Amino acid sequence: MGVSKSDPIIIVGGGAFGLSTALHLSQKGYTDLSVFEKDDHIPPRYSAANDLNKIVRAEYEDPFYTDLTIKAMDAWKTPLFAPHFHQTGFLHCVSGQAPEQAAETLKRFRASAERNPAIKPHVVPLEGREDIRQACWQLDGSLSGWNGYLNRFDGYAHSANALVAVYRTAQVAGVRFFLGEQGAVDEVVYVSTATGKKTAGVRTKNGRFHPSALVIVAAGAGAGRLLPELGQQVVAKSWSVAHVHLSDEETSALRGIPIVYARDLGFYFEPDPKTNLLKLCPMGGGYINTDARTGVSHAPGSLADSSFMPEHDERKVRELLAQTLPALKDRPLVKKSLCWFADTKDSDFIVDYVPQTESSIVLLSGDSGHGFKMFPIVGSWVTNLLEGPGRQQSIARWRWKGPQKSEEKADWGGAVSWRLGESKELRDILPARASKL
Structure with missing residues (x-):
């Protein structure tokens, strides 16, 4: 029963x-x-x-998840969820310094979007700075070597x-x-x-x-x-996140921008109108916190242990800003943290x-x-x-x-094509002021 x-x-x-x-x-x-x-x-x-905010994008290399996300996006447009869904688009690119893996992954994502009849009409190829500024005029950085596509079907919640x-x-x-x-x-x-x-x-x-x-x-x-x-x-895994605090005028100027996503650097969203915070996330292999006795990663017990952004990640998001919104590249980063999730x-x-x-x-x-x-x-x-x-x-x-098989050290997510880099242990990237776990 x-x-x-x-x-x-x-x-x-x-x-x-x-x-x-x-x-x-x-x-x-x-x-x-x-x-x-x-x-x-x-x-x-x-x-x-x-x-x-979180990205709501429908293109996956695996059609199973593309179809599932399209179903979810229909639900995002129902009365309970619609106030929290913003179909601003997804500007998906690589920079001029992107490794080949990032460029090839981008191509597969674009091909997936163009194969799907529900998504294809919303996809716009982008080749170079002028194309990108046509898609998002607020991006006044060099955008050197950038290329990719804009998918207006996508957005964020x-x-x-x-x-x-x-x-x-x-x-x-x-x-x-x-x-x-x-x-x-x-x-x-x-x-x-x-x-x-x-x-x-x-x-x-x-x-x-x-x-x-x-x-x-x-x-x-x-x-x-x-x-x-x-x-x-x-296993528990994390990526880092930080924010830039904008003025009312800066927030207003960036309203409606698509998610700006450089596969080799990171991404950000339109700023939140209530808090004036612009959220930044770097790309990378993420962080784990492995228990030596079991080989399993667990999230730290204290929120304070995750209240920082690793220096390597900070350099990435600052480079992202330098190439897209250079006026913000040296702004203080606030509300920094590691975001822990359950990974397979x-x-x-x-x-x-x-x-x-x-x-x-x-x-x-x-x-x-x-x-x-x-x-x-x-x-x-x-x-x-x-x-x-x-x-x-x-x-x-x-x-x-x-x-x-627990004998081998797992590179969590290393076999997943949309992730770049290997996982690092939390103990190896903790700032000097924090105690080792």
Whole structure:
């Protein structure tokens, strides 16, 4: 027997995957839903989606994810999500100094966009500075050697605000939220059965036990701590982010610009009109925090340990500004941090029952740095799993992967073509003022 719609269901994690799941389950008629989140507010500071904005682009080398994103973008245009979606376009280029890998990846992305009949009419080739300034006149830097394309089908979402909107909608629908000390899950509790074990609920750090018929772990970079049997299927990884604070006039002048994305340097968005912050992200292999005993990367326990941008990344975003918006290249960088997410080797998500738990635990993880664009539809994947035949994930690539070879050091994401560079250990890039982990 599967879980019934009146059974108690616990969702661990109040970020994008957890909130979307709560929303979709409530819409499907599940009546006893509780979300547990260790931060004391939504959006939670530990969530990768606690952010000004995330790219919503539809072109993937893999048509499976292109089709999925087009479906998500339709959902972004519905009343609940539309206020937070901005279809400004995606200016996707390489600079004149880009390595061959970056240039070849760009070509594959453009080919993917031009193959899809829904996207192709929105794609404009860009060859050189004059073409790029036709697409975005505000870019008054040298743009030396830049080329690529503009995809007007794409855009971005204000992620933190979207989380708040879904949180409030879920509350109205009767979903209960346990936040802070009440919501910090310390462990998943099991009971023995004739065939093994199943979950009985969760225990929070304040010692309280919360019974449940089903536990859905949507804890992002923290999933591995709650489910050690994951091994190296999912590891915590991060990329850095920083912001430039603009004047009202500068913000107004940049309103409506597309996402400016140099595959070898980094990217930025139109500035946020409420905060006047322009968000900058460098490109690179990212950072992991490997436990020497297990070989698994976990997010640091303290937010303070991630409140910086590595020097190498700062040089990249300053070079990006120098080539595109030179008036901003020497501005102070503010609100610097590492953004931790749940990564998989192939960038596929995991949406499946945890084996040997009698279908009593679901793992929803592996956003891999590209999952937020799916926020409006993520929860439907969970309802499909719960209500599908045989309590089995029908999408093979989203299944539990089984034991991994842990003897070899994993270069997480190194085999994923859209990422450049190798992962570095957090301990090797911590600023001198911080203690080593």
